Amino acid sequence: MEPLLSVDHIDYAYHTLDGETKALDHLSFQVHFNEFLGIIGPSGCGKTTLLSLIFGLLTPEAGRIKIHKALSRNHKMPIGYMLQKDHLLEWRTVYQNVTLGLEINHQMTPGYIKPVEQMLRDYGLDAFKHVRPSQLSGGMRQRAALIRTLAMKPNLLLLDEPFSALDYQTRLNVAEDVYKILRRKHKSAILVTHDISEAISFCDRVIVLSGRPSRVKAQVPIRLSLEEKTPLKARSAKEFKDYFNQLWGELNG
Amino acid sequence: MTHYRQRRRFVRCVQILTAVLFFGLWEATTRLHILDAFIFSSPSRVLATFIDMARDGTVFYHIGVTLYETLLSFVIVLILGTGIAVILWWNRKAAAICEPYLVVLNSLPKTALAPILIVWLGNNMKTIIVCAVSLAIFNTVIHLYTCFSETDGDKLLLIRTLGGGKKEILSKVILPGSIPSLISNMKANIGLCLVGVIIGEFLAANAGIGYLIIYGSQVFKLSWVIMSIVLLCFIAVGLYALIGLLEKIYQKRL
Numbered sequence: 001m002e003p004l005l006s007v008d009h010i011d012y013a014y015h016t017l018d019g020e021t022k023a024l025d026h027l028s029f030q031v032h033f034n035e036f037l038g039i040i041g042p043s044g045c046g047k048t049t050l051l052s053l054i055f056g057l058l059t060p061e062a063g064r065i066k067i068h069k070a071l072s073r074n075h076k077m078p079i080g081y082m083l084q085k086d087h088l089l090e091w092r093t094v095y096q097n098v099t100l101g102l103e104i105n106h107q108m109t110p111g112y113i114k115p116v117e118q119m120l121r122d123y124g125l126d127a128f129k130h131v132r133p134s135q136l137s138g139g140m141r142q143r144a145a146l147i148r149t150l151a152m153k154p155n156l157l158l159l160d161e162p163f164s165a166l167d168y169q170t171r172l173n174v175a176e177d178v179y180k181i182l183r184r185k186h187k188s189a190i191l192v193t194h195d196i197s198e199a200i201s202f203c204d205r206v207i208v209l210s211g212r213p214s215r216v217k218a219q220v221p222i223r224l225s226l227e228e229k230t231p232l233k234a235r236s237a238k239e240f241k242d243y244f245n246q247l248w249g250e251l252n253g
Numbered sequence: 254m255t256h257y258r259q260r261r262r263f264v265r266c267v268q269i270l271t272a273v274l275f276f277g278l279w280e281a282t283t284r285l286h287i288l289d290a291f292i293f294s295s296p297s298r299v300l301a302t303f304i305d306m307a308r309d310g311t312v313f314y315h316i317g318v319t320l321y322e323t324l325l326s327f328v329i330v331l332i333l334g335t336g337i338a339v340i341l342w343w344n345r346k347a348a349a350i351c352e353p354y355l356v357v358l359n360s361l362p363k364t365a366l367a368p369i370l371i372v373w374l375g376n377n378m379k380t381i382i383v384c385a386v387s388l389a390i391f392n393t394v395i396h397l398y399t400c401f402s403e404t405d406g407d408k409l410l411l412i413r414t415l416g417g418g419k420k421e422i423l424s425k426v427i428l429p430g431s432i433p434s435l436i437s438n439m440k441a442n443i444g445l446c447l448v449g450v451i452i453g454e455f456l457a458a459n460a461g462i463g464y465l466i467i468y469g470s471q472v473f474k475l476s477w478v479i480m481s482i483v484l485l486c487f488i489a490v491g492l493y494a495l496i497g498l499l500e501k502i503y504q505k506r507l
Contacts, residue, residue, distance in 0.1 A: 057413055081414035087407055091429045091507060100425065101415035132507065152416070 002068055003030040004156060004188050005054065010063030012049060013213075023049050025213035026063070031156065033068075036182070036189045038199035038222075040247065041209030047192040050214075051158045054190070055081050071155050076105055080154030082162045086145035088133035095120075095129040098147045105152060112151060119147045123181070139170045139177070146178055150185070157182065157189040163198065175202060175231045196251070200243045201234035208250040218250040294475040299483065302476040316484060318461040319450055322378065323492065326385035327446045331439065333386070334393030339423065341394070342401040359391035364452055371457050380457040385449025389442045400434040401427050436500045443492045451485070462488070 012024040023046035031037045041047055052058045054065055056079075071078035088097045096103075098120065102112050120126045123143045125136075133141060142162065149157065162178070163171045179202055182189055193199050199206045200222055208218040224237040234240060276296045282288045283295035290298065306312035341348040367384050374380045404427055412422045454463025462481045469477030 055414065057410075077416050083407060083411060083414065085407065087405075087411045089408075089426070089429070091432070104412065104415050104417040104421045104425065148415070 001033070004033050004035070004068050004071065005031040005190075006064075006066045007050075007054065008064045008066065010053060010060040010065065012046070012053060012058065012060050014049075022213035024053075024060075025215050027209075027214060027216060028063075029207055029216055029219070031188055031190060034186055034188055035205065036179075036191060036203045038203030038206040039190060039192045039209060040194060040196060040199050040206060040251065041214060041217075042211045042251065043194060045209045045211055045214045047209065048160055051081065051160050051190070051192060055079055055158060067156075075153075075155075076107070077101070077152040077154055079156045079158060080149040080152060081158045082145060082149050082160065084161045085165050086133075086141040088136075088141055088144060090133055092133075093130050094125060094133060094136065094144055097133060098125075098144055098151060101148055101152045107152065112153070115153070116147060116151045119150060123147065123177070137170075138166050139174045142166065142174045143177060146181065150181075150187075155188060157187055159189055159191045161193050162191075164193070164195070172232060179231050196244055196247045197235065197240075198231075200240060200247070201231035206243075206247060208247060218247075220246060220250070291473070292475060294479045298476045299480045302474075302480050306480075312480075312484075315461055315465050315481075316488065318458075319447075319454065319463065320488065322381050322385065322450045322453070322461065323443070323446050323488075326382050326389075326449060327439075327443055329382065329386050330389045330393055330442050330446065334390050334438075335397060335435070337390075337394045338397035338401060339428075341398045342427065343419070343423070348398065355391055355395055359395055363388045363449070367452055367456050370453075376457045378458075381450055381453030381461075384453035384456075385446045388449035388452075389445040392445075393438055393442060396438050397431065397435065400431050404430055432503065436496065436503065439499070440493065440496050443496055444489060447485075447489055447492065 007027060007029050009026045009028050010024055011022070011026060013020040013022045027050070029037070039047055039050070049058065053060050067078055088094070089100070092100070098116055099108065099113070102108050102116070117126075120129060123146075125140060125144060125147070128136060128140065133144065136144065145162075159178075163175050166174055175198060191199065191202050193202075204222060206220045206222060207216055208220070209215070210217045220243065222243060224234055224239050226233055226237050279288075279293070280296045283290040283293060303312060341351060363384070366387055367380075370380045370383055370387075374383060408426045408430070409422050412426055415421075417425065450461070451463040451466075454461040455467050458464040462485055465481040466478050469475065469481065
């Protein structure tokens, strides 16, 4: 089956007055339908740049990024991008925040609004629809940000360290929530993180990038002996430690 | 808590006492001919002048003219200043080109322009409005442009990840996010516009508080001059309170 997304030998460099810094070097990988792909690498290895390239905010200097035809056809926003912080706008109510993307894309139609209202109910934000974001807890804010991204019905989600701004306990809970929501909606995802445990517990496959200029150093499929995987349960799986050591070795090797 | 209240009451009492003492001393010294009432006027004379001018309505006419000119120039500064700041934000090259000129014009004492304005625009309200606008506009443009440019880059990225372009960045993030800054700028502008209007009226008017002050001093009716200054105090406080009210309404909506 043709992959959902294929990144094919892409190069990218930052240009400054002093010259150019090569960020990505012939980078290739694929994401399949319903797959959660984790990307880890040393800090500054161009993980965020990679997501910007996939989303189309930047253009690769060489190589190709191909999205499956079924997605790019008849779809304004086949890819959703979730940033590190929630960036909810304080002068808008929670409802106005989660519909911001629909407003921008002129999609304030029942076909898009109804699922948003359903998500607000499902994820415990219905009672907070008309309050300001400052009244939400960290976890609720991140859920609101997720609804804002999902409102445009993307198939592939790019998650740029979406939990790193949260405290540890909230972080585990939000990761659990987001995981279940995305699985239930049959989405695919690319999770960029520097947290090895998070990558193992959240993803089906983890790619390790080398330092700058980044190449794919290793691809590790995660297979845990669990009846039903969720990020929290994954942490107690007996293979968890082995994967951790393997990825730690790849990162530092 | 009671301690705090007591202190507040004390401060308020001394404030009122200071005013009473000031006006009382002024009145007494002029009555006792220690100060020359012809030059220094006196509270009772000022009050009498006010009642006199209020009876035939002339004082309200002059207040009205000054208020109208101030509010008109204020609105022009608000719209024009925001408009220019948006254009500069939209077009970085234009901003880079304009920057030194804006800095020079902003630091130039605008009162120096007033005599030229009379020659160019004539002895009328146009001169007064342009004078007041010139006093506040450059600072407004610089202030708002800086505020626009300093908007959190991640917020701009957010709009782009939601499929928006420059237009959406402006309308969804930059403008609504700059409202608090705009309001604080408006507070400064309302005062500056009043200053500009008074300067304009000194030079080119036959009505308004500025005109009353100049005319009064020329014909040695010091009671007119001092009454006008007292009225200006009230107008300035009133206009500032108006912006404060706008701010409160905005914050309540938030």
